[in-house]
Amino acid sequence: MNTATLFKRAMPMSTPSRLQREIRARTLPVLLSLIGIAGFLVIWSSAASNITTSLGNFPGPSAVYTQFGKLYEEHKAERAKAEAFYERQEKRNADRVAKDPDYVPKIRAYTGKETFLDQIWTSVYTALTGFVFAALIAIPLGIAIGLSRSLSIAMNPVIQVLKPISPLAWLPLVTMVVSGVYTTTDPMFAKSFLNSMITVMLCCLWPMVINTAVGVASIDKDLVNVSRVLSLNALQHTWRIVLPASVPMIFTGMRLAIGIAWMVLIAAEMLAQNPGLGKFVWDEFQNGSSESLSRILAAAIVIGLIGFALDRGMLALQRLLSWDKSSATR
């Protein structure tokens, strides 16, 4: 709205048609965002050329752009290698079966290194798993705390102390507990995955617990009275009245939590050596080649984009599921 009037004032014209106005109203925000991005690139590029590190000049936008191309090439090359490996294996097995019909072929998995794209997927998967487990614990817990004043008073000090604990403090504890408890010979999950996932979970539990509890506790008294007049039992009351009434607050908590999950994950992966973006950044930092900085920057940009996408995804989910559309605008 405002931008449209601004535009009109800047370029006075003879009464534009409705279509023209419409087009302007739509293109202007896009144009402004592009200008913003362009401005940032200019500042970045001029700043980068003035920073010299032990690994050479700080990479500017163009260096990072070429790096994206290289990362994709590496991914394709690695995939081709894997395919070739499986082809060779299949052929070898077929030959042996042809010679000796009793031979049972062994199929081995390809053990090449993960590519950048694989690492992105690992990160997203780890963060989302941690987030989902946290939500499964936090939402019922939050509802219980919101419904019971005594439970709320009992839990509050514990939650308030656990909430601000840094993921970097959790991680060593989680690592020791996982290696102590999870001792199967044939592990379904890598320990590094469990460590990162559980750390993410521990950090994004609290905003969901707190927001759910607040949402439940602040239910309109009249809605509770409706439930009492209808003589809904405890389960019906929770399911039909309490849960839907607190959906907007639950989503607020979930949006906070998904942001935290992603931030925590990158730090956790660096230390836990979970093969995701955090490990990629750490490995490039240790590697210290002339291309390391631009590769780290490429990863940083991807981390930012995915964080943004996760937030938008959550917002879209909220728009889809929450009855209170006004709470799902930005």
Added chain:
Amino acid sequence: MTLLDIDHIDVEFPTPNGPFVALKNVRLKIDEGEFISIIGHSGCGKSTVLNAVAGLTPTSSGGIVMRGKQVIEPGPDRAVVFQNHSLLPWLTAYGNVALAVKKLFRKTMSKAEMHEWIEHNLRLVHMDHAMDKRPHEISGGMKQRVGIARALSMKPDILLLDEPFGALDALTRAHLQDSLMEIKASLNNTVIMVTHDVDEAVLLSDRIVMMTNGPEATVGEILEVDLPRPRDRLSMVDDPEYARCRAEVLRFLYDKQRKVESLDSNKNSNKPGGRAKSRAA
């Protein structure tokens, strides 16, 4: 036949300075099919009487007996229409009524019967055209209609209306009052309505219960409204009985129970147990 007997009830609310006595010695017998209005100044505890009958507010002494059984908890036999409609915002008009119907008649009605009963009640309040609308998509008057439909759908023994039209503009209010009279005429429900509108009380009621000012509010006077039904809003204007009833209520409220409150004492006289308190309890 007496349906409901409010037998010398007291209602107290705990405050840091000891209990606040909102109602003292309230007694009232209500016959089946009667339309009773409770009128009084704001804060006198008229809503508290209604909440006590609903079972939402416990009495501290005395008791309420309906059909020979004491009222101890809320139940669908005493359906409440709340002042601010209290529809569940995530459900449509149909869904709000369906919540009540499905809870109460799941065992006795088939799916088709329940569906028909939900639609029937929405038709009764003239809301069948907007059954799939959510509360935020309809006007205040329409929300209140849905609230009434939800209450009626419970097949209550008594309908409790807590200032149902208080938040509506005059025209909408008149319209809904007519609807309510229409429904009352066809279903012959027993109704208790809390109001602060003298005309509304006279137009709708068989008896008007006038409450004294709190604290320790009680029934001051009871006025029989001897007007034939159906009552027509316009012809009532010239009816001497209507004028008499109206004058009686006004005399009670503004002469016998005048609220002596200067303007600046208003802020300090926020006594506990007023409206907000009695609702919250």
